[in-house]
Amino acid sequence: MVSARTLHSVIRNSETRTDDVRFDNYTLILKGRRTFIYSGEFHTFRLPVPSLWPDILQKAKAAGLNCISVYTHMGLINPAPGVVDFNGFRALQPLFDEAKAAGLWVILRPGPYINAETTAGGIAHWATTEVAGTLRTNDTDWKAAWQGYIQGIINVTAPNQISNGGPVIAVQIDNEYQQTPISHAEYFADLEAAYHDSPIVVPLTYNDPGQRRNFINGTGAVDIYGLDAYPQHFDCSTPTVWVPITANDHQYHADVNPSQPFYYPEFQAGASDAWGPTSLGYDACRILTGPDFQSVFNLQVWASNGKLVNFYMFYGGTSWGSIPVHDEYTSYDYGASIRESRELSSKFDEAKRQALFLRSSRDFYKTDWIADTSTGLSVSTNPAAFITLLKNPDTGAQFYIARQNDSASATVFTTFKLNVSTSAGALQIPTIATAITLNGRESKVIVTDYSFGSSSKVVYSTASIFFAGTIDKRDILFLYGNSTQEHEVGLELTGTPTKISQPTSPKIRVTQGSSLTTFTVLAGLEAFTTLYDSDTQLILYADSATVATFWAPLVAGAASDPFRNYWDIGTNQTILVGGPYLVRNASLDSTGQQLALAGDLKEGVRLTVIGPRTVRQVTWNGNRVAPDTSIIAPSTVGGTFVGQLGLHNDITGIKIPKLTGWKFQDTLPEVNDANFDDSSWTLANKTTTNIPLKPYYGDGRILYGCDYGFCEGVVLWRGHFQSTGQEKSMNLSINGGEAFAASVWLNNVFLNTSFGNSTHARNIREETDDKFIIPVDALRSGDNIVTVAQDNMGLNETTNLDPNSSKSPRGIRGFKLEGGTFGDWKVQGKVGGYLGFLDKTRGILNEGGLFGERKGWHLPGFSTAGWQKRDLSQGLPGQKAGIGFFITTFNLNIPRDVDAMLSFNFEEPLGQPYRAYMFVNGWMMGKRIANLGPQAKFPVHEGILNYRGSNTVAVALWAMTPDVPITPNLQLRLDGVYEGGVGNVQVDNPVWSPQGRE
Numbered sequence: 001m002v003s004a005r006t007l008h009s010v011i012r013n014s015e016t017r018t019d020d021v022r023f024d025n026y027t028l029i030l031k032g033r034r035t036f037i038y039s040g041e042f043h044t045f046r047l048p049v050p051s052l053w054p055d056i057l058q059k060a061k062a063a064g065l066n067c068i069s070v071y072t073h074m075g076l077i078n079p080a081p082g083v084v085d086f087n088g089f090r091a092l093q094p095l096f097d098e099a100k101a102a103g104l105w106v107i108l109r110p111g112p113y114i115n116a117e118t119t120a121g122g123i124a125h126w127a128t129t130e131v132a133g134t135l136r137t138n139d140t141d142w143k144a145a146w147q148g149y150i151q152g153i154i155n156v157t158a159p160n161q162i163s164n165g166g167p168v169i170a171v172q173i174d175n176e177y178q179q180t181p182i183s184h185a186e187y188f189a190d191l192e193a194a195y196h197d198s199p200i201v202v203p204l205t206y207n208d209p210g211q212r213r214n215f216i217n218g219t220g221a222v223d224i225y226g227l228d229a230y231p232q233h234f235d236c237s238t239p240t241v242w243v244p245i246t247a248n249d250h251q252y253h254a255d256v257n258p259s260q261p262f263y264y265p266e267f268q269a270g271a272s273d274a275w276g277p278t279s280l281g282y283d284a285c286r287i288l289t290g291p292d293f294q295s296v297f298n299l300q301v302w303a304s305n306g307k308l309v310n311f312y313m314f315y316g317g318t319s320w321g322s323i324p325v326h327d328e329y330t331s332y333d334y335g336a337s338i339r340e341s342r343e344l345s346s347k348f349d350e351a352k353r354q355a356l357f358l359r360s361s362r363d364f365y366k367t368d369w370i371a372d373t374s375t376g377l378s379v380s381t382n383p384a385a386f387i388t389l390l391k392n393p394d395t396g397a398q399f400y401i402a403r404q405n406d407s408a409s410a411t412v413f414t415t416f417k418l419n420v421s422t423s424a425g426a427l428q429i430p431t432i433a434t435a436i437t438l439n440g441r442e443s444k445v446i447v448t449d450y451s452f453g454s455s456s457k458v459v460y461s462t463a464s465i466f467f468a469g470t471i472d473k474r475d476i477l478f479l480y481g482n483s484t485q486e487h488e489v490g491l492e493l494t495g496t497p498t499k500i501s502q503p504t505s506p507k508i509r510v511t512q513g514s515s516l517t518t519f520t521v522l523a524g525l526e527a528f529t530t531l532y533d534s535d536t537q538l539i540l541y542a543d544s545a546t547v548a549t550f551w552a553p554l555v556a557g558a559a560s561d562p563f564r565n566y567w568d569i570g571t572n573q574t575i576l577v578g579g580p581y582l583v584r585n586a587s588l589d590s591t592g593q594q595l596a597l598a599g600d601l602k603e604g605v606r607l608t609v610i611g612p613r614t615v616r617q618v619t620w621n622g623n624r625v626a627p628d629t630s631i632i633a634p635s636t637v638g639g640t641f642v643g644q645l646g647l648h649n650d651i652t653g654i655k656i657p658k659l660t661g662w663k664f665q666d667t668l669p670e671v672n673d674a675n676f677d678d679s680s681w682t683l684a685n686k687t688t689t690n691i692p693l694k695p696y697y698g699d700g701r702i703l704y705g706c707d708y709g710f711c712e713g714v715v716l717w718r719g720h721f722q723s724t725g726q727e728k729s730m731n732l733s734i735n736g737g738e739a740f741a742a743s744v745w746l747n748n749v750f751l752n753t754s755f756g757n758s759t760h761a762r763n764i765r766e767e768t769d770d771k772f773i774i775p776v777d778a779l780r781s782g783d784n785i786v787t788v789a790q791d792n793m794g795l796n797e798t799t800n801l802d803p804n805s806s807k808s809p810r811g812i813r814g815f816k817l818e819g820g821t822f823g824d825w826k827v828q829g830k831v832g833g834y835l836g837f838l839d840k841t842r843g844i845l846n847e848g849g850l851f852g853e854r855k856g857w858h859l860p861g862f863s864t865a866g867w868q869k870r871d872l873s874q875g876l877p878g879q880k881a882g883i884g885f886f887i888t889t890f891n892l893n894i895p896r897d898v899d900a901m902l903s904f905n906f907e908e909p910l911g912q913p914y915r916a917y918m919f920v921n922g923w924m925m926g927k928r929i930a931n932l933g934p935q936a937k938f939p940v941h942e943g944i945l946n947y948r949g950s951n952t953v954a955v956a957l958w959a960m961t962p963d964v965p966i967t968p969n970l971q972l973r974l975d976g977v978y979e980g981g982v983g984n985v986q987v988d989n990p991v992w993s994p995q996g997r998e
């Protein structure tokens with residue numbers, strides 16, 4: 001009998017609207033090929049230079065991934081009602097094109113709600129004020145609000161689906177939600193109907209926030225359900241403290257959606273980090289989720305039989321401008337495998353070791369979960385080793401995934417043997433070496449009856465597999481292991497061995513059985529070596545560090561095939577390349593004699609190539625590489641090449657200028673110019689708002705910036721009153737989100753700054769309620785003006801229970817004048833607000849409402865002639881509280897074929913009471929809160945920077961406390977230099993124009 005649940009899933013399965021993406025209970029089946037989706041998350045909006053997207057995509061591909069998962073940002077793409085803008089960094093077409101060129105599938109996650117540590121979780125700010133109903137429900141006005149955006153997504157995505165020769169294989173519905181109440185479920189159903197009524201045919205997916213059983217069945221259920229997992233949580237301040245593994249995901253999948261493949265739409269690959277002095281910054285997050293975490297936790301995902309896995313984040317990037325949610329700072333490095341600077345970290349090495357194993361291991365694409373230690377699997381001689389067994393039902397290949405039973409222990413050192421049944425009979429492995437070893441936080445896959453190449457088989461291996469496949473009709477196996485441990489492989493050798501088939505190293509023992517040959521690698525082998533070399537097989541070995549210097553680029557298939565760059569679909573040809581920092585690409589000419597390699601170098605290295613025997617000449621970035629005959633090639637059969645790669649540029653000689661020659665101008669005429677005229681400002685006279693959190697006190701007027709079109713960045717308020725001389729004090733409750741600040745002046749007299757709080761514990765004090773004493777001599781007869789400059793740190797993400805919490809009451813929630821009454825309140829944010837903002841290139845989240853921003857001082861080309869000379873490190877004149885603009889220009893001259901990573905760094909010690917908005921060529925690339933931290937380093941890429949020309953940096957410096965030395969020491973630093981890169985990086989930095997600014 002078929003259970004109702006199975007029947008339901010079978011129906012779903014058959015409902016797939018394209019044969020190009022099918023699935024069974026094991027995996028996706030793309031164009032008829034069983035595919036293990038191994039994906040990385042990348043938000044293009046966090047790298048606002050489209051010509052650098054190929055860099056990230058090529059790096060993801062080189063790591064062995066076959067897919068990327070991409071959030072798009074409604075707030076950026078749909079900045080105002082009726083405006084849907086896919087230009088510039090908001091474009092999707094270049095992403096689709098470059099993903100296809102790299103041979104990566106795309107899972108698109110357009111929201112409209114995405115969470116993602118971004119303001120309002122991605123919901124367009126205008127919708128947070130204009131929608132009266134509840135966001136993320138079936139309410140009519142919310143539905144009307146997302147229509148244009150989702151239709152826009154459909155229009156640009158549909159032609160790029162796999163069924164149309166494009167990379168898109170799935171579209172996610174919204175993000176992490178709860179299926180009840182029914183208004184949520186119907187919202188999902190509405191979104192699904194929009195896709196179903198369109199040319200979108202790929203499956204619709206969903207990411208549950210853990211084991212919550214939402215949207216599997218019933219209203220709003222998706223085609224493929226998945227669950228997100230962040231098992232290590234997000235506290236990077238104690239980066240070596242681990243959360244123990246709970247190993248029940250497999251059971252959950254078996255219970256809830258056994259006829260779908262097991263999908264992790266987000267698996268933790270880093271952590272986000274919050275403002276505040278207890279944050280240690282993203283390098284700490286990279287330790288919390290480092291290579292040992294990847295080893296133990298990622299292999300637990302494999303052990304759970306996950307067959308679609310997306311790592312969140314693979315490249316985090318930058319939450320520039322007003323992208324961040326209120327508790328997060330500018331960097332979204334995330335401690336990911338690829339750093340914010342685009343450099344590779346040690347996590348990238350582990351990601352590559354794992355992903356190339358998966359790509360190589362066809363037997364692993366289809367496995368049944370057999371048992372684990374907790375369900376009675378008893379194969380290990382030591383119970384301290386926790387083992388999960390997966391088995392391919394067709395080939396009999398078995399995968400024993402081993403970790404410490406005490407998974408969080410860094411110190412436990414476990415040795416064990418495994419009792420396995422193999423085609424060569426029952427064995428206790430290793431048979432010759434002493435044991436399999438787990439060094440503390442380490443996990444391993446031990447294979448038996450693992451097939452590789454066209455006809456070879458590993459009977460067992462306690463060494464890890466880096467690569468297995470066929471190169472030029474020979475079966476290639478590349479093993480590796482930790483050099484402090486022993487490893488052993490037993491396999492059937494074939495072919496006629498060559499003279500280097502017997503390794504000479506005393507660290508390697510070869511034991512010849514009747515059909516099985518055993519290679520035992522003793523501890524201490526730190527090298528790349530050939531274990532066996534014949535006309536039909538090549539068996540290689542390296543220690544874990546050395547193996548990470550190897551790459552396995554694909555050689556593209558037929559030029560006419562749109563999928564020529566996709567492994568197993570467009571091509572089965574690959575080569576191995578050892579040595580370079582990065583190998584991006586490999587191509588063979590039509591004769592097969594010329595092998596062209598492209599990639600990046602940090603220094604000169606030995607190049608080792610294992611490729612087709614036809615190759616006569618190897619080029620690196622277009623330059624011929626001379627063979628080095630003094631080194632023995634890994635194989636004497638041919639097809640291997642050894643040479644030396646050297647740098648062509650003197651990359652150590654790149655000079656970075658000091659930032660000098662600053663010019664200064666005050667940017668608070670609202671305070672400092674007695675004649676300042678705010679008649680063009682918006683009168684803040686609304687008495688109703690769709691924002692559910694109403695004012696605390698006042699007179700009924702709503703002083704929320706977004707209700708007047710000013711939803712992000714600095715907003716200024718001017719409260720007028722006619723003085724009777726009796727005004728004693730004023731109470732203001734100001735809401736700007738966590739870590740915000742607001743400074744308050746009466747006329748030109750500074751009263752005080754209200755500080756929003758931030759500690760590492762979240763959700764603390766996103767608003768203030770302070771009393772400001774009015775000094776008698778600050779009052780003047782007639783019109784008096786209270787000026788409030790407030791920072792908006794971003795709108796809240798929503799919660800399951802309160803989808804309306806993105807409607808954040810940023811502004812003044814309470815105003816009261818002791819001894820007097822406020823007259824008009826005026827408000828000003830960025831010029832034009834959301835309906836008419838000026839900078840369409842940099843988009844709605846770039847600029848705010850400071851006078852200098854309104855005038856466009858932050859833009860390149862603005863003339864500072866007539867401004868006074870003043871160094872940024874001198875702070876504001878007279879150590880006053882206030883806000884001033886500092887601007888300087890500098891030239892860069894970085895060679896074209898070099899990828900140089902630059903950053904702006906505030907180098908004075910943390911703690912001074914200032915915040916700074918740093919604009920680079922007009923882009924707000926950094927918000928620095930010097931009294932909170934942690935961020936002092938702001939990476940800025942080529943494309944924002946002009947690497948061969950003039951650049952402008954503008955800093956709006958806000959001194960929040962008077963009479964305290966404020967000495968920002970901003971310096972440009974060169975963080976990394978590589979010869980290579982993607983080249984031809986386009987600069988799109990529109991210059992200042994008076995239009996709309998005067």
Ligand code: GAL
Pocket residue numbers: 114115116117175176209228266271272
């Ligand atoms: C998930 C969410 C992501 C991101 C992540 C934490 O719950 O779906 O968008 O916010 O948490 O970085």
